[in-house]
Amino acid sequence: MKSRAWWRQRVNFVIFLGPAILLTVFFFVVPVLIDIAVSFTDLGRSLRVTRFTTEHYERVFGGDRRLTDVMALTFIYVLGTLALFNVTFGLVLALITTSIDKVSGGFFRGVWLLPRMSPSVLYILLWVWVVNPSQYGLLNQILMTVFGLEQPLDLLTTAPIALIIISNGFIGASMGMIIFTSAIRGIPEHLFHAARVDGAGSLAIVWYITLPALRWPISFITIYQALSLLVSFEYILLLTKGGPFYDTTVYALYIYRRAFQSGQYGYGAALSLFLIVIGIAVALLGWRFFDMKRLLQNPRIEVQ
């Protein structure tokens, strides 16, 4: 006969961990297993499997000449969006909105949250209108009427990569902004006062007090957003469709184009599996590089 405590422990396990385990299994583990299985089949546009094959992996590792360019572009896109917006601009927004009065700071943070709160299709439709290459696009209307530009700009053709970085960055910056703001708010205020008394200027305060305190949030945002940028493609698909040509086809969109536009589901699954591997590698590298282990270890001093 098991003891009451033994049963309670089991029941608690099921109640508290059960739902999370089920969700993880059904929505993370099972899809990966299905993906692995599909990647070894010839599943094509009519969703039928006629044979098992490894040829998709042969294509991933050498047969697909487009893949190198796609990966290089993905690297530029992820690094560019992270460096310019998700981390740097998010940090700038957090620093500025915490150094002005609370109401204005809250207002500006609210404004920068709008892109994240709007439905993605609506957000991108606005972008499509802004960068419309004719004289009717918002940007061109401003440039032509206010600044006297003669010919409308066509950023979709001339600067598509910059465009996808900016449109994604405007959304991505808000996540960093929120996390960094709360971290800045968590810094004990007396440190700032003490620094002021010691004669430190604003930049010195940011450099010697704020930034060191943001080390972990910055590390976390960098890894988290890198992974999220690696797999996101919906804004790019809606704005440039991955073009012109393959100019803005990042890896995740490339999978979509192969699997859903050409009906090569088997190859798409192999490409996806490779993306999962890339994602894990990026996460582990980030973990190592930022020494995330230290963040998660138990505190050495227990404050009672």
Place this chain on the structure above:
Amino acid sequence: MTIFKTGTTALVTAALLGGAATGILTAAPALAQETVQLEIWSRQDVSGPLRAGNVVKAADMLNAALEEEGSDVRVEVVVRESPAQGFDDDALALLRAFGIGEGPDMFIAAHEWICAFQQDGFALKLDDYIEKYPEHFGTIFPSLWDSTRCPDGIYGIPQDAEARMFFYNKKLLREAGFDEDFITAMPERTLAGDLTMDEVIDIAKQVVDNTDAEYGILHRPNVGPDFSMVFGAYGNDFVDPETGNLLINREDLTAAFGWFERAVNEGVIPANNTSMDWDAIRADFYANENSAFWKYGIWDLGSYAFPTFGLPDDEEGFFADWGWIAVPAAEKGGQPSTLTHPIIYGVAADTEHPDLVVRLLGYASDAELNTDHAVTTTHIGIRPEQLEDPRYQEAWPLARATQLLEIAKYLPNEPQFADLNRILYTAIQGVESGRLTAEDAAEFVIDEAEGNLDNVIIE
């Protein structure tokens, strides 16, 4: 107590029996007449709402015929509309629906997809049915059946045809300095093989150089069949006549991409044509006098030019300021062409009522109903008797476009052609936006075709 119980039971039993008997009596006629639901898959498409609409109407005709025959079966048509943007996306969605066993009884598709359905065993072979019902299919233009043919037989019923061309704006050509004789002779010169593809670029360039028009030639901004006309002009038929497999000739392909490259370099086709809006393109050609040529198809007149942009819909009024030419030959003395891209009805291989479906589609292909579709959307009919219909005769664009059918080509009915077409479009985008040279584009197409398609012959 027992008596009461027995009595109650008897009453209840009698009531039940009586009820059942009444039920049987009232249900008798309903049981005798069986209503069969037939589902048709159709893409939401303003350029052809009657493709499905005529099938719905045909149900009444078939039901009347069934009643006359003394049959107890009646049909009811259910339309399953797909929101796909084009026929390619629609066909892919339908293949998936069939693949998971959720396919309809019949479907509407672009003809070049039919062998993809046939290859996967989703389409019913129709030769025997066509022979069985000459009253429905006997007078359909024999040449149209070629568009529904796969290697072992016929798998679709032609629903319409059309012609594609370069429309041109005569006002802009006059303004650019071309005289009236030159302008009116263009269609004839094209048909005679005298006007060439390069001359189209030259004419367009003069318009761009000498008028306020920004563009010389505009084409559709997404993947579609009309680009194959340009490839065709340069000898790309994309099918090996001996094996029926896809065929790519590097030299011919480079020559065709060269035409796009020259057009962009001369400032005639805008480098961003593939990222422009449909609406903006049409407005630029029909309303804003901003382009000399618009490469598209005859149905655009009925669908947009007349109703939306107010172009004169009488023949004389239209040809006073507008015109069209077939797709010219690549070199003088060569063969001009047009593309006709029939839409077809297909029957699902696993439908439980193949005979009823085929008869239903037979009635939907009736001359009267098909003429409704033809005259309201400027598509060409499928039977000679439609030509006698006064409504058809009044729709002058149809008669004029029918003249082009003599030089019409089809897209290849090869199951993978749609995939190749998408690759070709991506390459055109690469050339026009300056990412690829004509040679690079041909190399790209060959590379993609070899990597993604089966049994492609490269020359």
